[in-house]
Amino acid sequence: MRYRDIKAMNSIPLFTLMLSALIALLPQAGFSQEPAEIVCIQCHSGLPEKYSQPVKLWRGSIHAENGIACNGCHGGDPKDAAMAMTPERGFLGAPREPEIPAFCGRCHVGVMKDYLASAHGRALGKGGPTCVTCHGNHQVLKASLELINEKSCSRCHSFERARSIRDAMQETEGMIVSIEGRINAYKKLGSDTDNLEKELFALRNRFHSLFHNVNVEMVKAESTRIQVELKKIRQVLEAWDETGRKRKTAGALAVSAMLLIALLAHLMRKTFD
Numbered sequence: 001m002r003y004r005d006i007k008a009m010n011s012i013p014l015f016t017l018m019l020s021a022l023i024a025l026l027p028q029a030g031f032s033q034e035p036a037e038i039v040c041i042q043c044h045s046g047l048p049e050k051y052s053q054p055v056k057l058w059r060g061s062i063h064a065e066n067g068i069a070c071n072g073c074h075g076g077d078p079k080d081a082a083m084a085m086t087p088e089r090g091f092l093g094a095p096r097e098p099e100i101p102a103f104c105g106r107c108h109v110g111v112m113k114d115y116l117a118s119a120h121g122r123a124l125g126k127g128g129p130t131c132v133t134c135h136g137n138h139q140v141l142k143a144s145l146e147l148i149n150e151k152s153c154s155r156c157h158s159f160e161r162a163r164s165i166r167d168a169m170q171e172t173e174g175m176i177v178s179i180e181g182r183i184n185a186y187k188k189l190g191s192d193t194d195n196l197e198k199e200l201f202a203l204r205n206r207f208h209s210l211f212h213n214v215n216v217e218m219v220k221a222e223s224t225r226i227q228v229e230l231k232k233i234r235q236v237l238e239a240w241d242e243t244g245r246k247r248k249t250a251g252a253l254a255v256s257a258m259l260l261i262a263l264l265a266h267l268m269r270k271t272f273d
Contacts, residue, residue, distance in 0.1 A: 041055055100132060101121065111208075114211070114213070118212040120214065145170060150163075162214075165216055168219050169207070175231075179230060182237050183196050183197060183233075199233055206226055
């Protein structure tokens, strides 16, 4: 540090320096872990349980994990307490049951299409399940095969058909998870994985479209077709593995040869000495 900098610091009162250091260590006001929807969250958090419960549930949801909060679904102005819930600011409120798929479908367009084409979707407005029946409303659960379980499905019907569908999809999901992990490992090593990532993304979307299909034979057939494509990606990864093994073997042999040459040179020098 230069002399004039030290001199300038010495002219600052000690108390000011200590206060500045303390402020730097404290959490910054207005920059909490909550997203920008602070008005909705602060207001509802202090209300009776009927109105504060949605905030508690939301904090454990996939929406919260991805930074999607109150106004992402309900509209309104999250930064203006006075106008937050006014139609002028786009407030939508809570949808009625038949409106739920369209409400969620504003973001999940493909999922809504799959749902409406399914037996569940065709029963919309006739007592059939909606998005929130399986995924929840505020504590929204991530789409996974775990949602296809006896406790949930048997609320409306027997679990046997759902069990067959889940079993048919289980192996495919395992393959997707495994391949994704291997691609990510190569990506961390600096390999060009863009094409494989795109292929896997497309196959995962095809796979997810089966989640709302209740036709067992169709699910089984499509799962099999997806597995064929997944195996092609796995073959590429296995070829990369083999190339890596050959490089390691060649490297080890090269190192061994160099060590051997060095040893022979050392022995020869000792002999001549």
